[in-house]
Amino acid sequence: MNRSVYLFVILSITLIMGCGANSNEAKLNKRVSEVMAIHDEVMPKMDVMVEHENKLKALKVGVTDETELGHLDRQVGQLQEAGELMMSWMRKFSMPSAESGQSFEETMKYLDKEEKRIIVVRDAMNSSLEEAMETVKNYKNK
Amino acid sequence: MKYGLIVLCISLVFLGCTQEEELPIYGNRDYVKKEVNGKTVVDTVFHKIPPFSFTNQDSLVITEALFKDKLYISDFFFTSCPTICPKVKAQMLRIYEKYADNPNVLLISHSIDTKYDTPAVLKKFADKLDIDSKRWHLVTGTKDDIYGIAKQYFIAAAEDPNSPGGYTHSGGLVLIDKRKHVRGVYDGTEPDEVTTLLKDMDRVLAKQFK
Numbered sequence: 001m002n003r004s005v006y007l008f009v010i011l012s013i014t015l016i017m018g019c020g021a022n023s024n025e026a027k028l029n030k031r032v033s034e035v036m037a038i039h040d041e042v043m044p045k046m047d048v049m050v051e052h053e054n055k056l057k058a059l060k061v062g063v064t065d066e067t068e069l070g071h072l073d074r075q076v077g078q079l080q081e082a083g084e085l086m087m088s089w090m091r092k093f094s095m096p097s098a099e100s101g102q103s104f105e106e107t108m109k110y111l112d113k114e115e116k117r118i119i120v121v122r123d124a125m126n127s128s129l130e131e132a133m134e135t136v137k138n139y140k141n142k
Numbered sequence: 143m144k145y146g147l148i149v150l151c152i153s154l155v156f157l158g159c160t161q162e163e164e165l166p167i168y169g170n171r172d173y174v175k176k177e178v179n180g181k182t183v184v185d186t187v188f189h190k191i192p193p194f195s196f197t198n199q200d201s202l203v204i205t206e207a208l209f210k211d212k213l214y215i216s217d218f219f220f221t222s223c224p225t226i227c228p229k230v231k232a233q234m235l236r237i238y239e240k241y242a243d244n245p246n247v248l249l250i251s252h253s254i255d256t257k258y259d260t261p262a263v264l265k266k267f268a269d270k271l272d273i274d275s276k277r278w279h280l281v282t283g284t285k286d287d288i289y290g291i292a293k294q295y296f297i298a299a300a301e302d303p304n305s306p307g308g309y310t311h312s313g314g315l316v317l318i319d320k321r322k323h324v325r326g327v328y329d330g331t332e333p334d335e336v337t338t339l340l341k342d343m344d345r346v347l348a349k350q351f352k
Binding site for chain 1: 220222223224225254255257258285286289292310311312
């Protein structure tokens with residue numbers, strides 16, 4: 001093979017491989033941002049959740065009706081569970097890194113799985129909070 | 143005489159230009175009447191960080207008494223936080239290192255993961271950061287107490303929409319002076335903001351610890 005053709009082929013392969021690695025990195029970064037965006041959307045609600053947990057506990061004072069107490073307890077439990085789901089997700093989530101030794105495909109699969117998990121967390125947080133807010137509002141209007 | 147007056151005027155203008163504005167004191171203020179030398183005067187009572195009790199990385203109970211007459215920085219974190227905490231901890235280390243030899247400066251980091259971040263876990267984390275537990279307290283407590291005190295520190299967020307720390311786990315660093323007043327809230331994920339915080343700390347130190 002002509003030397004210059006040989007050089008051209010080597011250079012092209014290197015460039016293509018380099019571009020491939022770069023685009024994989026960009027894809028990974030984008031995917032991480034997408035997953036973290038779901039986390040970031042609901043994480044600020046943790047404060048409001050704790051606040052409502054305390055409001056619901058305060059509403060229990062003076063309530064003697066068992067059904068009503070059970071209803072308030074269930075909502076407190078839901079808020080606590082949803083908060084713990086978030087903490088647990090964050091404890092287990094490991095940010096992809098070059099040192100992990102995982103391939104691009106493996107990391108993408110991992111992020112897909114984590115996205116599904118954080119969506120479950122988000123929904124649990126949103127629904128428990130909405131329910132608690134509604135209860136607090138109804139008690140105020142009583 | 144004429145020249146003297148000109149020099150005096152220029153000096154006054156120069157002094158006026160270089161004098162820095164006082165850092166604000168955040169939070170609600172009350173006005174109370176009190177007797178001074180037989181006269182009734184109105185005194186302003188500013189928001190203060192209330193008493194607290196937490197457990198640190200050495201399993202010691204830490205209260206507000208430890209921070210009496212100290213300038214300190216407070217933040218909220220947890221050891222397994224995947225996103226903002228590593229950035230904030232790097233900035234907290236900047237503060238820790240700058241005031242390594244200043245006994246008037248302390249740091250307190252509250253874990254919001256009260257279930258997982260036991261004193262033993264906090265101890266491991268502190269060892270990894272290679273920090274002195276007498277100067278930087280990593281603390282845990284009940285969820286109610288941690289979120290309750292956060293409200294007191296991030297009082298600034300409620301009144302200043304540009305202030306960071308709108309919620310507990312947002313990477314905000316809070317500057318508290320020796321009178322337990324909140325003097326500033328800074329975004330701990332932004333190195334430039336922390337540079338401002340360091341300058342503000344110097345200002346408070348110069349004023350309150352002469």
